[in-house]
Amino acid sequence: MTSKTTVEIADRMSRKRAVIFAAAAGAFLLIQVITRPVIGGSTRASSAQTEGWAINALVLMLCLATGGGLVNGARLRALINDEVSRSNYKTAVGVGYWVAMALAIGLYGVQGYTNYTGRQAAYVIVTLSISIAIFVFSYLELRAHRDA
């Protein structure tokens, strides 16, 4: 049996999650722009930055895939990751997939004009596709909470 308190807690946590996810994706993107410019085909990334990027990207992917809140109880998690959130997740992942495909094709096309490594291409594709997927998820979640 679901109590009203559980529903209210799930509601608050769901809103908070949408804001935190968007902020995390924004921070991730901003850090990449500031510390690791790839425009011009070369990066000035140190090993620590590269590893930091990979860990951050994996954490964001894990957050999107699980919906976060792994420490919450099963009932609360089920309410937070409800049918609407699962649908929003599918839409966000779909958008992320098409962004990744478009970037991959774009990078394949410009390879003749500028040189970059496979690692740099993966960096651009992963950074933008995961960030955009999370932004879309956050937007859809916040829209779902908005009253008509």
Add this chain to the structure above:
Amino acid sequence: MHERLNNRLREERARLDLTQADLATLAGVSRKTINTVENGVFIPSTVLALRLARALGTTVEHLFQLPSEG
């Protein structure tokens, strides 16, 4: 394939003097689910439609209609 589904969720909820949170508690779903279904943003699954109808003491057919059915 219909992209919209008319619903009487708000009217039925008002008839029973329930808030979105009350209905969410009765149906065992989140308030977000009630809000999106009520506003036509989200088309519920059969299971969810049945749960909502049961919580409101009505039928799925009464609660949801295809647009052409008025």
